[in-house]
Amino acid sequence: MPEGREKKTGDVSGRTIGRLSLYRRLLTDLARDKIKNVFSHQMAELTGGTAAQVRRDMMAIGYNGSPVHGYDVAELIVSIDDFLDAPQGTRMCLVGVGNLGRAILSFFAGRRPKLAVVAAFDSNPEKTGRVIAGCRCYPIEDLARVVAAERITVGVLAVPPEAALGMADRLAAAGIKGIANFSPLPLRAPAEVYVEDIDITMSLEKVAYYARQGTVREEKLS
Amino acid sequence: MPEGREKKTGDVSGRTIGRLSLYRRLLTDLARDKIKNVFSHQMAELTGGTAAQVRRDMMAIGYNGSPVHGYDVAELIVSIDDFLDAPQGTRMCLVGVGNLGRAILSFFAGRRPKLAVVAAFDSNPEKTGRVIAGCRCYPIEDLARVVAAERITVGVLAVPPEAALGMADRLAAAGIKGIANFSPLPLRAPAEVYVEDIDITMSLEKVAYYARQGTVREEKLS
DNA sequence: GCCTGTGAAGCTATTCACAGCT
DNA sequence: AGCTGTGAATAGCTTCACAGGC
Numbered sequence: 001m002p003e004g005r006e007k008k009t010g011d012v013s014g015r016t017i018g019r020l021s022l023y024r025r026l027l028t029d030l031a032r033d034k035i036k037n038v039f040s041h042q043m044a045e046l047t048g049g050t051a052a053q054v055r056r057d058m059m060a061i062g063y064n065g066s067p068v069h070g071y072d073v074a075e076l077i078v079s080i081d082d083f084l085d086a087p088q089g090t091r092m093c094l095v096g097v098g099n100l101g102r103a104i105l106s107f108f109a110g111r112r113p114k115l116a117v118v119a120a121f122d123s124n125p126e127k128t129g130r131v132i133a134g135c136r137c138y139p140i141e142d143l144a145r146v147v148a149a150e151r152i153t154v155g156v157l158a159v160p161p162e163a164a165l166g167m168a169d170r171l172a173a174a175g176i177k178g179i180a181n182f183s184p185l186p187l188r189a190p191a192e193v194y195v196e197d198i199d200i201t202m203s204l205e206k207v208a209y210y211a212r213q214g215t216v217r218e219e220k221l222s
Numbered sequence: 223m224p225e226g227r228e229k230k231t232g233d234v235s236g237r238t239i240g241r242l243s244l245y246r247r248l249l250t251d252l253a254r255d256k257i258k259n260v261f262s263h264q265m266a267e268l269t270g271g272t273a274a275q276v277r278r279d280m281m282a283i284g285y286n287g288s289p290v291h292g293y294d295v296a297e298l299i300v301s302i303d304d305f306l307d308a309p310q311g312t313r314m315c316l317v318g319v320g321n322l323g324r325a326i327l328s329f330f331a332g333r334r335p336k337l338a339v340v341a342a343f344d345s346n347p348e349k350t351g352r353v354i355a356g357c358r359c360y361p362i363e364d365l366a367r368v369v370a371a372e373r374i375t376v377g378v379l380a381v382p383p384e385a386a387l388g389m390a391d392r393l394a395a396a397g398i399k400g401i402a403n404f405s406p407l408p409l410r411a412p413a414e415v416y417v418e419d420i421d422i423t424m425s426l427e428k429v430a431y432y433a434r435q436g437t438v439r440e441e442k443l444s
Numbered sequence: 445g446c447c448t449g450t451g452a453a454g455c456t457a458t459t460c461a462c463a464g465c466t
Numbered sequence: 467a468g469c470t471g472t473g474a475a476t477a478g479c480t481t482c483a484c485a486g487g488c
Contacts, residue, residue, distance in 0.1 A: 014428065015457070021427040025406060039469070048408040052459055055471065067465055067469040090430040099325030104422065106321055115430055154433045156426065178433025180426055184247060186270040194432035196425050200326065203420050204378070204402055205243040206236065208312040208337055210416035211376045211400025237479070261447070274481055277449065289447040289487055 012060045017084070019057050022047050024080045030073050039070035085114040091152045094120040095167050096159030097127050097137055100182055104156060105133035117156070119146050123163075140170075147174040154178045161185055168195075234282045239306070241279050244269050246302045252295050261292035303336075311336040313374045317389050318381035319344040319359055322404055326378060327355035339378070341368050345385075362392075369396040380404045390417075 026046050030038060040058075041051040058065065063079040065071040094101050097120050108117050120137045122128055128139040138146055146152070155171040157164060157179055164183035171179055171193075178194040181187050184201045248268050252260060262280075263273040280287065285301040287293040316323050319342050330339050342359045344350055350361040360368055368374070377393040379386060379401055386405035393401055393415075400416040403409045406423045 013457070014432075017428050017431050018421075018424050021424040022408070022421070025423070041469090048410065050459070051470095052461095053457090056458080059471070065470060067471090070469070084427060084431055086430070086434045090433065092426070092430070099321055099328055103321030103325055104426075107422070108426075115427065154426075154429055176433075178429040180429045186244070188270065194429060196429045196432075198420070198422065198425050199240075199244070200329070200420065201247070202240050202243045203418050204314070204326075204330075204376075205306060205337065206239050207376055207400040207402045207416060207418045208308070208314070209239050209306055210236075210418075211312065211398075212308045235479075263447090272481070273448095274483095275479090278480080281449070287448060289449090292447070 016057050016060050019047065019049065019053075020061065020080050020084055023054075023057070024077060024084070027073050027077045027080070031077065036073055037069040037071065038073055038076075040065070043071075081114075089114040089116065090154055091150055092117045092154040092156055093143075093147060093150070093152045094135070094156045094158065095122075095140075095143070095171065096157065096163070097122040097124075097132060098158060098160075101156075101158040102132060104158065105135055109133045109135075118150050118152060121146075140167075143170055144174040147171075147176060152176065154180070156180045156182070157187075158182045238279050238282050241269065241271065241275075242283065242302050242306055245276075245279070246299060246306070249295050249299045249302070253299065258295055259291040259293065260295055260298075262287070265293075307336045311338065312376055313372055314339045314376040314378055315365075315369060315372070315374045316342040316357070316378045316380065317344075317362075317365070317393065318379065318385070319346075319349050319354060320380060320382075323378070323380040324354060326380065327357055331355045331357070340372050340374060343368075362389075365392055366396040369393075369398065375399045376402070378402045378404070379409075383407055 023043060026043065027038070039051075040054040043049075043054045044051045047054075058071070058076075061079055061083040063071070063076055065076075092115065094105060094117050097105075101120065105117055105120065108115065117135055120132060120135050121140050121143050122137055123140050125139065128137050130137050153176060155176045155178070157167055157171070159167050161183045164181065164185065164187065168179060168181070168187045168189055172190050176193060179187065179189060179196070181195055181197045182200065184199055186197050186199075187195050189195050245265060248265065249260070261273075262276040265271075265276045266273045269276075280293070280298075283301055283305040285293070285298055287298075314337065316327060316339050319327075323342065327339055327342065330337065339357055342354060342357050343362050343365050344359055345362050347361065350359050352359050375398060377398045377400070379389055379393070381389055383405045386403065386407065386409065390401060390403070390409045390411055394412050398415060401409065401411060401418070403417055403419045404422065406421055408419050408421075409417045411417050
């Protein structure tokens with residue numbers, strides 16, 4: 001291993017990545033309330049985990065707290081930013097401007113500068129050409145061109161199920177590196193594309209199931 | 223244990239419940255295509271799992287296939303229905319009729335009779351009184367009354383983060399048994415209420431993270 | 445041969461529990 | 467006394483691998 005520091009990412013579990021995202025939002029709230037330090041058991045309380053788990057997650061990103069003051073809120077936010085965010089930010093596109101797509105757009109509009117939806121695509125000509133929640137909407141035909149021009153690396157797939165597979169292929173072909181798939185069937189994508197399936201129907205059926213059995217306890221984080 | 227057959231539910235993992243929901247949709251598609259039988263390896267292929275896992279999940283619901291013909295599609299659908307669905311169906315309500323809420327409403331409108339959104343609630347008087355995607359919209363004040371009158375057991379929470387905790391409490395107080403929480407912070411609810419957190423922000427940040435590391439492989443099912 | 449059902453093994457994630465620090 | 471960091475133990479989930487059946 002001749003030159004350069006090997007970045008020690010990739011050996012961190014997906015669960016931990018998810019929790020880091022959660023911790024960061026929590027810490028941002030704490031910082032807004034002018035809270036300077038926080039203990040693992042407090043973070044656990046607020047995020048619904050255990051203190052030991054919080055400490056393990058801190059280990060994963062190599063952040064060290066102090067036994068006296070716990071974790072420094074501002075420092076920890078920076079550490080998580082460094083770990084999670086691409087330095088230049090991540091540029092995403094939305095495919096499928098339906099209700100769900102619009103919900104995602106308006107949710108992210110201007111929120112987190114490092115994670116921006118910079119283009120949307122739809123097959124319906126009534127939607128293309130317009131600007132929705134601050135995001136230009138293009139026809140599907142322009143996908144490859146815009147993805148390349150805008151240096152987009154992540155696609156958010158919110159199209160009807162029957163269109164999902166085809167669109168995933170187009171995204172992969174356009175050089176996208178990750179897909180968030182909201183359609184209710186798992187995608188089979190080329191190995192170099194990371195796919196996260198967010199299956200809302202499944203989640204609701206799960207809730208319905210457990211709501212019926214009185215006795216079962218909370219299951220964390222979708 | 224004096225009388226009655228003890229229903230052997232509750233000992234099945236949440237992961238399995240989720241996959242069963244997925245299998246059922248897959249099987250419904252197969253049935254529509256007049257396919258009568260299916261092997262575990264085929265189901266695995268189509269759902270992105272392994273054959274061994276499919277067989278384990280069949281064990282969990284006590285369904286037995288035949289070594290010769292594999293699983294009978296129609297029978298298996300019935301078995302999964304029996305296992306997952308409440309006999310009288312599950313009546314849900316939506317709290318928060320924004321973009322996301324409407325997306326969920328239109329997605330479920332008339333789709334699955336055993337899982338119906340029968341009421342919606344919003345604090346905005348412009349939305350209340352109307353019928354959206356076939357679903358009557360009430361003011362928040364009517365929540366407890368309507369939940370009781372309509373025998374609603376599941377709440378779908380799609381309100382802005384700052385309102386989420388309060389609404390969760392109202393749902394719990396109204397006697398709801400399960401909550402699907404779409405707000406970007408985990409809920410702390412009374413132990414008898416099952417909570418499933420569906421954290422879209424977290425999912426997108428996860429995709430962004432893995433999209434940056436080229437090399438990491440797919441992680442199944444949110 | 446090719447399937448299912450399943451005990452046993454293997455993995456991964458979480459929790460325990462304690463040394464070390466202040 | 468009360469915290470962090472972490473090896474060791476535990477729990478939970480998935481895969482292996484093979485017996486049994488046609």
